[in-house]
Amino acid sequence: MSVRVRFAPSNTGHLHMGSVRTALFNYLFARNQGGEFILRIEDTDRERSRDEYTESIIEAMQWLDMEPDEGPILQSERFDLYDEKVESLLQSGHAYRCYCTPEELEAQREQALAEGRKPKYSGKCRDLDDTPDDEAHTVRIKMPTEGSITIDDLVQGEVTVSVEELDDFIIRRTDGVPTYNFVVVVDDSDMDITHVIRGDDHLNNTFRQIPVYRALGVEPPTFAHLPLLAGLSKRKGSAGVQHYRDRGYLPEALINYLSRLGWSHGDQELFSREELVEYFGFDSVGKSPSNFDEDKLNWVNSEWMKRLDPSDLARRWVPFLEDKGFDVEFDERLAEIAEMMRDRAQTLVEMADVSAYFFSDDFEYDDSAVEKWMDPDHRPALEALIEGLEALEEWSGDAIGSLYRSVGKEHGLGLAKLAQPTRISLTGSTTSPSVFDLVAAFDRDEATSRLRRGLQLLDE
RNA sequence: GUCCCCUUCGUCUAGCCAGGUCCAGGACACCAGGUUUUCAUCCUGGCGACACGGGUUCGAAUCCCGUAGGGGACGCCA
DSSP: OOOEEEEOOBSSSOOBHHHHHHHHHHHHHHHHHTOEEEEEEBOOOTTTOOHHHHHHHHHHHHHTTOOOSEEEEEGGGOHHHHHHHHHHHHHHTSEEEEOOOHHHHHHHHHHHHHTTOOOOOOOTTTTOSOOOSSSOOEEEEOOOSSSEEEEEETTTEEEEEEGGGOOOOEEEOTTSOBOHHHHHHHHHHHTTOOEEEEEGGGHHHHHHHHHHHHHHTOOOOEEEEEOOEETOOGGGTOSBHHHHHHTTOOHHHHHHHHHTSSBOOTTOOOOOHHHHHHHOOGGGBOSSOEEOOHHHHHHHHHHHHHHSOHHHHHHHHHHHHHHTTOOOOOOHHHHHHHHHHGGGOSSHHHHHHHTHHHHOSOOOOOHHHHHHHOOGGGHHHHHHHHHHHHHOSSOSHHHHHHHHHHHHHHTTOOHHHHHHHHHHHHHSSSOOSOHHHHHHHSOHHHHHHHHHHHHGGGGO
């Protein structure tokens, strides 16, 4: 039987990093096994489910290039199926109607907790003789009364829980809406899911779900419960995918970074999508929770910025430059600038920040740099430089480099004496890529006019 | 309270399942040097961990038990 997995987020919020990792492990496993990856939206929470979040989830999956083979399938459109299954369980005696009120149940729960007992449903309605259909009621599943349940989890190994821990939970509410622990089983079996890969906050639920599979007469799938990400917070991945996208992270980097949280392949840190698919397996998935570390994400992102083709990088960079108010579009020059600047930034946003001077001459000069390098004695050399640039036959880094060296030689000045004033004139500070490439990145008129404007600094 | 899971450098992890080759390896971060026309990149080096206590064994990060700490679950949420 071919592998079928599903990623089943609820649409009660944006896709955060923890969910993305779960989606990723599902995706990688499916691809590794040549199986299918299905997206199912768990939208049975009438209170909190929102269509806009469904859209947001789909958008995030697209951006991350993890599009499902099937779906999105909405649970809210499958109520007929759930109803049918509830009725059949009622018929077969695996489920029963319960007339207890929420108030009663809540009181019992609190009392149990207060007495240090396990908050479990009493089973009061389990064996009722009179079970009217027209009176307000929920439907509960009958849990086994003795023995224990063992699963062989791909990540957690063998885990056993005594049925003492379980109670007859509600599978259909008073309002007729089925509950999670029921629909998840109905759907996973109906959709022929072979491997349920989810966060280990569901590990305990699994033991409630196994009896449901049995009551339904189907074989439970294989489970893989991934350890949760520890302490998610605003700085630690609780924000949505789009937030990271907007902060200038590349989808490749996010995927690469997330893949290494709880999974490893020897000492390798950087993985292409193909490598991830090829190497992924649950043998290499750890059982302990890991922390989202933005420093490392930054590093992975910077590595991916270096790996991308400069043109590709530049195209992705455009919106970030536009955000900063620069009127740019993709062209060869932008690709050159991106290639030149990518070593000095870890995100696209940061790269836009440090590249502002390429797109606007409205910048401040660094006072201490001016003080240190704009020496009036060097005016003749700098003027010769400008004239040389204006006369240069070929406008290239190499040609500009030759000019700098010869002017430096003629005036008996080291390269730094010419390079630093050039940087200050073109960028406002002494921090920039190689001056020759820097100058070449501007068109000739722009470069020389900034240099002439810079000459004024000599007198200050 | 009860049940389940977890515990190697600050963080991500290798090693653990098949005990010795581990006075524990790699990566991020940090610190120090080097390369360089500046900065960044890059290179080299440094700092830094087997939670604790028992046991098994000639030998334990690796196996067993316990303790502590952390997380999760216990809902007419998913």
